[in-house]
Amino acid sequence: MQSVRVFRRCLCRFAALWALAAPLQAQSSDLAALRDRLDPASYRALTALVDSAQAAGLPAGPLISKAQEGLLKRAAPPTILTATRGLLSRLRQSRDALGNGATPAELEAGASALRAGAGASQLSALRAARTTQGVAVPLVVLADLIARGVPRDTAARAVQAMAAANATDAAFNALRLGIERDITGGMSPAAAAGMRYRALLGEKQP
Amino acid sequence: MTAVHLRSLTVSVLCLVAPSTLAAQLQTRLDVTTGEVRFRGQPGAGALVLAPVLQQTAAGLRVWSAGQFALANTGSARSSLESIITTREPLLLGLSPVVSVRGQDDPLASDVRNRRADGALGVSIGTARFGASVGVGLARSVHGSTNRAVQTSSANVHLARGPFQLRVGYAGNAFDAPDAMRSAQSGFSLARTRLSDVTSDASWKYRGFEIGGFVGRRVGGNLDHGRTWGGGFASLAVNDRIALVARQETAPSDPTRHLAAQRISTIGFRIRPTLARARFDDGSDAAQFRREFQLTHVVGDQHGIRVYLPGATTVELAGSFNQWTPAAMRSAGRGWWHLVLPLAAGLHSLNVRADGGSWMVPPGLESSTDDFNGTVGVLLIP
Numbered sequence: 001m002q003s004v005r006v007f008r009r010c011l012c013r014f015a016a017l018w019a020l021a022a023p024l025q026a027q028s029s030d031l032a033a034l035r036d037r038l039d040p041a042s043y044r045a046l047t048a049l050v051d052s053a054q055a056a057g058l059p060a061g062p063l064i065s066k067a068q069e070g071l072l073k074r075a076a077p078p079t080i081l082t083a084t085r086g087l088l089s090r091l092r093q094s095r096d097a098l099g100n101g102a103t104p105a106e107l108e109a110g111a112s113a114l115r116a117g118a119g120a121s122q123l124s125a126l127r128a129a130r131t132t133q134g135v136a137v138p139l140v141v142l143a144d145l146i147a148r149g150v151p152r153d154t155a156a157r158a159v160q161a162m163a164a165a166n167a168t169d170a171a172f173n174a175l176r177l178g179i180e181r182d183i184t185g186g187m188s189p190a191a192a193a194g195m196r197y198r199a200l201l202g203e204k205q206p
Numbered sequence: 207m208t209a210v211h212l213r214s215l216t217v218s219v220l221c222l223v224a225p226s227t228l229a230a231q232l233q234t235r236l237d238v239t240t241g242e243v244r245f246r247g248q249p250g251a252g253a254l255v256l257a258p259v260l261q262q263t264a265a266g267l268r269v270w271s272a273g274q275f276a277l278a279n280t281g282s283a284r285s286s287l288e289s290i291i292t293t294r295e296p297l298l299l300g301l302s303p304v305v306s307v308r309g310q311d312d313p314l315a316s317d318v319r320n321r322r323a324d325g326a327l328g329v330s331i332g333t334a335r336f337g338a339s340v341g342v343g344l345a346r347s348v349h350g351s352t353n354r355a356v357q358t359s360s361a362n363v364h365l366a367r368g369p370f371q372l373r374v375g376y377a378g379n380a381f382d383a384p385d386a387m388r389s390a391q392s393g394f395s396l397a398r399t400r401l402s403d404v405t406s407d408a409s410w411k412y413r414g415f416e417i418g419g420f421v422g423r424r425v426g427g428n429l430d431h432g433r434t435w436g437g438g439f440a441s442l443a444v445n446d447r448i449a450l451v452a453r454q455e456t457a458p459s460d461p462t463r464h465l466a467a468q469r470i471s472t473i474g475f476r477i478r479p480t481l482a483r484a485r486f487d488d489g490s491d492a493a494q495f496r497r498e499f500q501l502t503h504v505v506g507d508q509h510g511i512r513v514y515l516p517g518a519t520t521v522e523l524a525g526s527f528n529q530w531t532p533a534a535m536r537s538a539g540r541g542w543w544h545l546v547l548p549l550a551a552g553l554h555s556l557n558v559r560a561d562g563g564s565w566m567v568p569p570g571l572e573s574s575t576d577d578f579n580g581t582v583g584v585l586l587i588p
Binding site: 061069070086087104108109140 | 524526529530531532551552553555565572573574575576577578580581582584586
C-alpha cells in the first residue's frame with residue numbers, strides 16, 4: 001500500500017514537472033528553429049530578449065511568436081527586433097497595470113491594447129472595474145475598437161462602463177460586432193461606439 | 207455596331223447542375239473595356255469588349271464559364287464562350303467537358319458571318335497549386351464557308367505559388383485546307399494541315415494590383431504571318447467590387463475560319479456584382495450577422511476554424527498557434543474555408559491570405575495593429 005502511494009506521488013510529481021516543462025521545451029525548440037532564419041547577431045539579440053522576459057517572469061512565447069510573424073511577413077531583422085523589444089516593453093507595462101496576478105492571456109491582451117494606443121491607466125481602470133472576471137476579452141475588444149478608428153478615450157469609456165456594469169464576455173463581443181457593423185454601414189467610429197454601448201447598457205440595466 | 211448573338215449556353219449548363227441554388231452560389235465578374243481593334247492590313251476601329259466570367263459551385267462540382275465579346279464599329283465582331291466542369295478544391299479531379307462557341311464576322315465583308323462550335327472532353331488532375339489537364343475534341347463550322355471539321359487537342363499545366371500563377375498550354379488543330387501546289391498541278395485539292403499553338407501566361411497579384419501577360423507561338427501550317435502573338439493586362443482595384451483594367455493583346459490568325467490576325471488595345475473597368483448574399487447552413491444571412499469567422503470546439507484542444515472568403519481559390523492560415531507557418535485551409539463550399547488544428551487556451555494572433563495575396567485579418571475577427579505595417583487578427587481561447 002505504501003509503495004502504491006509513493007508511486008502515485010512520484011507519478012503526480014512527474015506529471016506536474018512534465019506539464020511545466022513541456023511549454024518551456026516547446027519555446028526552446030521554437031527559438032532554436034529561428035537560428036537558421038535570422039543572422040547570428042539578430043538571433044543573439046532575440047535570445048537575450050527571451051531570457052530577459054523569462055527572468056522577469058513574463059511569458060516568452062509571444063516574443064518568439066512575434067519574431068516568427070515578422071519573418072512570415074518578410075520584415076527586416078532590425079524591424080523584427082524592434083517589434084519584439086517593443087512587445088517586451090508592453091508586456092512589462094501590462095503587468096504593471098494589471099497586477100502580478102494577471103494571466104499570460106491578459107498580459108498579451110493588455111500589450112495588444114497598449115500597442116493599439118490605449119493608456120496604462122486605462123488598463124488599470126479596467127482591471128479595477130472587473131474584479132470577478134478576467135479582463136482578456138474586454139482588452140481584446142478595446143484594442144479592436146481603437147484599431148477600427150474609435151477614439152481611444154471613447155473606446156476605453158465604453159469598455160470600462162460595460163465592465164462596471166458586470167457585462168459578460170458575450171456582451172463585449174456583441175458590442176464589438178455591433179460597432180463594426182455600424183462603421184461598415186457608414187457611421188463614424190465614435191458615434192457607433194457611443195450608441196452601441198449605451199444601447200447595451202440600457203438593455204443590461206433596468 | 208454589330209449585334210452579337212450571345213448564346214444562352216452558360217446559363218443552361220449552370221441550371222442543369224443546380225437549379226435551386228443558382229442565385230445563391232453564382233460568382234460573377236465582368237470586364238467592360240473600350241479601345242481600338244486593328245485587323246492585319248486594315249485601319250484601326252473603335253471596339254467595345256465585354257469579358258464575363260461566371261463560376262458556379264454546387265453538388266461537388268465547379269462550373270467555370272468565360273466569354274469574350276468584342277464588338278467593333280466596322281461591322282465586325284468576335285465572340286467566344288466556353289464552360290469547364292471540374293470537381294471542387296482541394297483536389298481538382300474529373301472529366302472536363304468544354305463547350306465553346308467562337309465567332310467573328312469577316313472584317314473585310316461584313317455580311318459574312320463565321321461561327322465555330324467546339325466540343326471537347328478532357329481529364330484534369332491536381333490542386334489549385336499545381337495541376338495538369340489534357341483533352342481532345344472536335345470543332346464544327348456552324349455558319350460560314352469555313353472548314354467543316356477541325357480536330358482539336360489540348361494539354362495544360364498550371365502552377366500557383368503565392369501571388370504568382372503560371373500556365374503553359376498546347377492546342378492543336380488538324381483540318382483539311384486547300385493545297386496550292388497540288389491544286390496548280392491537278393486542279394483543286396485538299397491537304398491535311400496541322401497547327402500547333404504553344405502558349406504561356408503568367409500573372410502576379412499584390413494587394414489590389416494585378417499584372418499579367420501571355421505569349422504564343424504557332425508551329426506548322428503554311429502561314430506567312432501570325433506565328434507569334436502576345437499581350438498583357440494590368441488591373442488596379444478601386445474597392446472590393448470595382449477595378450480599373452487595361453489590356454493590350456495581339457490575337458493569332460485562325461486559318462480554320464480564314465480570319466486574319468488582329469490587335470486589340472482597350473481600357474475600362476472590372477465589376478464584381480453581388481447577385482445574392484451567401485447563406486449559412488442554418489439559413490441565416492451572412493451579410494446580416496457578419497459571422498464570417500466561426501470557431502468550433504472539436505475535441506480536447508482541437509478546434510475548427512471556418513472563414514468566409516467567397517471567390518478565393520486557395521486560402522492559407524498562419525498564426526501564433528502554428529509558429530506562423532502557413533497552413534492550407536480546405537474548401538467547405540459556398541465560400542467557406544475550414545481547418546481543424548490544436549489551439550491551447552490563451553490569446554492567439556492570426557492572419558489569412560487568399561490566392562497568395564497579402565496577409566489580412568480573417569473577416570469577422572477582432573483585429574489589432576501588428577508591428578509590421580499591417581493588422582493581425584486576435585483570437586481568445588478560454
